[in-house]
Amino acid sequence: MKLSIIGTGYVGLVTGTCFAEVGHHVICVDNDAAKVKMLQAGGIPIYEPGLEELVKKHVASGHLKFTNSTAEGVEKSDVIFIAVPTPPQPDGSVDLSYIERVARDIAAAMTSYKIVVDKSTVPVKTGEKVTETIKRYCPAKVEFDVVSNPEFLREGFAVGDLMKPDRVVIGVGSQRPVAAMKEIYTPFNAPIIVTDINSAELIKHAANSFLALKISYINAIANVCEAAGANVQEVAQGIGLDERIGRRFLNAGIGFGGSCFPKDLSAFIKIAEQIGYDFKLLKEVQHINADQMDRFVKKITDTLWVLRDKKIGVLGLAFKQNTDDVRSSPAIDLCQRLLKDGATLRVHDPKGMEKAKAILPNVTYVEDMNDVAEGCDALVVATEWDEFKQLDLARAKKGLTHPILFDGRNLFNPAEMEKLGWIYKSVGR
Ligand code: UGA
Numbered sequence: 001m002k003l004s005i006i007g008t009g010y011v012g013l014v015t016g017t018c019f020a021e022v023g024h025h026v027i028c029v030d031n032d033a034a035k036v037k038m039l040q041a042g043g044i045p046i047y048e049p050g051l052e053e054l055v056k057k058h059v060a061s062g063h064l065k066f067t068n069s070t071a072e073g074v075e076k077s078d079v080i081f082i083a084v085p086t087p088p089q090p091d092g093s094v095d096l097s098y099i100e101r102v103a104r105d106i107a108a109a110m111t112s113y114k115i116v117v118d119k120s121t122v123p124v125k126t127g128e129k130v131t132e133t134i135k136r137y138c139p140a141k142v143e144f145d146v147v148s149n150p151e152f153l154r155e156g157f158a159v160g161d162l163m164k165p166d167r168v169v170i171g172v173g174s175q176r177p178v179a180a181m182k183e184i185y186t187p188f189n190a191p192i193i194v195t196d197i198n199s200a201e202l203i204k205h206a207a208n209s210f211l212a213l214k215i216s217y218i219n220a221i222a223n224v225c226e227a228a229g230a231n232v233q234e235v236a237q238g239i240g241l242d243e244r245i246g247r248r249f250l251n252a253g254i255g256f257g258g259s260c261f262p263k264d265l266s267a268f269i270k271i272a273e274q275i276g277y278d279f280k281l282l283k284e285v286q287h288i289n290a291d292q293m294d295r296f297v298k299k300i301t302d303t304l305w306v307l308r309d310k311k312i313g314v315l316g317l318a319f320k321q322n323t324d325d326v327r328s329s330p331a332i333d334l335c336q337r338l339l340k341d342g343a344t345l346r347v348h349d350p351k352g353m354e355k356a357k358a359i360l361p362n363v364t365y366v367e368d369m370n371d372v373a374e375g376c377d378a379l380v381v382a383t384e385w386d387e388f389k390q391l392d393l394a395r396a397k398k399g400l401t402h403p404i405l406f407d408g409r410n411l412f413n414p415a416e417m418e419k420l421g422w423i424y425k426s427v428g429r
Pocket residue numbers: 121151152153154155156208211215248249250251252253254255256257258259260261319320321330384
């Protein structure tokens with residue numbers, strides 16, 4: 001099918017590329033000229049495993065094109081996906097001005113029936129506004145359908161999540177766009193759920209909030225475990241084997257971050273409030289997440305006492321493993337708190353260092369994780385990168401003034417660490 005994607009951020013770029021991979025003809029539109037140039041040459045602006053190869057492959061095959069012109073995208077495709085940012089505003093609601101702008105641009109360029117699909121994460125009832133906007137700003141007065149088709153990809157696993165989705169959600173206001181939407185997704189062999197537009201929009205917020213709730217739940221359990229002398233990983237295993245609960249997203253730590261969960265929680269709470277429901281449960285999820293970081297910082301200060309002039313090695317800057325994304329990263333938040341208390345930091349992240357430099361200028365960036373501990377008073381694990389499990393512990397111990405490790409992601413085994421002579425503090429164990 002002929003598709004265009006407006007916005008080549010995380011969602012737009014991965015979606016467009018995977019659509020090309022299953023044989024669709026895709027035009028990706030972005031107003032950033034430098035980015036378009038880079039993509040046309042087969043380069044990509046983000047780190048995402050497997051993506052660069054696919055972009056190169058389909059730029060070469062001709063299935064994937066990049067342009068600055070929304071009009072070109074609209075004219076040459078039957079289905080137009082909106083994948084622009086929906087950033088948070090100070091009151092927790094979402095800034096929908098990019099969506100509105102793109103809806104107007106699409107409307108202005110439409111000269112025949114089009115399906116306009118919203119892929120960006122938006123509050124419920126946005127589809128109604130997009131429909132109204134297109135109607136109002138389309139001089140050709142052609143027919144169109146608006147569809148809500150939320151994305152569920154995780155950064156770091158985005159290509160895999162897109163190629164093998166658990167489900168595809170298609171929210172429609174009429175039956176007319178259903179066949180085309182199904183045709184787009186048939187190659188992905190996933191269950192397709194057709195709903196009304198409001199329900200589709202709600203599914204996205206409800207899914208992310210539930211996952212965030214799961215994390216806050218296990219973090220709360222971790223706190224009880226600490227008080228009771230139990231082990232949260234054993235508890236997670238014990239409850240997670242119940243299929244109704246599931247083990248995934250039950251990893252306790254310093255809390256969730258990233259550009260999705262914190263923003264989507266706030267947005268969901270806000271839209272619920274606007275339509276008359278006080279979502280207290282989700283407010284508590286936010287509180288637990290904030291407390292989790294406070295408790296971890298307290299663990300560090302309880303052990304190291306005064307942080308002023310202490311040197312601390314930090315492993316991890318990205319908001320989670322397999323990504324270079326440091327937006328709303330708990331690891332960065334932690335670094336900023338340690339710096340505020342007067343510590344100096346030596347930091348390492350397998351992929352996130354370049355992007356961290358803009359927000360954390362006054363720290364020492366260390367290329368090799370095994371050099372981070374050198375001359376430090378303690379080591380901290382802040383991101384769950386698998387490779388940190390391969391840290392040369394003997395060498396780190398030699399480099400530190402004292403063998404102290406604060407593990408905010410529970411990567412090491414407490415009994416083994418103790419046996420090796422470490423003062424080892426993790427979460428909920
Ligand atoms: C999340 C959802 O998982 C995706 O399904 C969704 O499509 C995406 O948001 C989105 O709305 O675009 P993402 O933000 O990429 O994906 O990352 P996650 O893998 O969900 O992790 C989010 C945060 O939770 C990270 O900071 C991670 O360290 C933390 N986390 C995750 C935990 O603390 N414990 C866990 O058990 C799992």
